[in-house]
Amino acid sequence: DVKVTQSSRYLVKRTGEKVFLECVQDMDHENMFWYRQDPGLGLRLIYFSYDVKMKEKGDIPEGYSVSREKKERFSLILESASTNQTSMYLCASSLWGDPNTEAFFGQGTRLTVV
């Protein structure tokens, strides 16, 4: 019963590489989110999107960009990976405009930049 799928569980990339993290949801949700999860810092919002081709910066957008060409897919891009981007990345989706909404999360991608 998987609803939000992230393309990779584990990734190891080299400093300076361009990295793509993909997320797909099958619930027809308008909202999609990318968070990074770090011990002691919790979940910090990188970007979110409320519609195709729309995006909003979160708390820590520096060093990241996103792409939402189709409703079901939200990609996180690290233009030039750095070691301080080593983290667990979580994708989530939710219904637009619903105060009772529940965010559904992917299983996470653990990225290591060496």
Place this chain on the structure above:
Amino acid sequence: AQRVTQPEKLLSVFKGAPVELKCNYSYSGSPELFWYVQYSRQRLQLLLRHISRESIKGFTADLNKGETSFHLKKPFAQEEDSAMYYCALLYNNNDMRFGAGTRLTVKP
């Protein structure tokens, strides 16, 4: 700024003891608050939402607007409650921000 504060990174209690995980928020509008839980090796998932006034797995949370708090409580903790707990604030009906999380350990 909209912010969620969970002051305790770690919380340890014995089985059968009461547990309270603290959450405070700052938001000028009308808050929608949630608790999410992540068990070991599982996805983050919704535990409860304040708008539903529900009790899930024995947990309850009351929104106190005067104290801007949404503390999570359970009268008798169980070992299977051991997990990471995140308080979350939804604002503008779409943007969801999380606290730093509290790792709860329930000892036998």
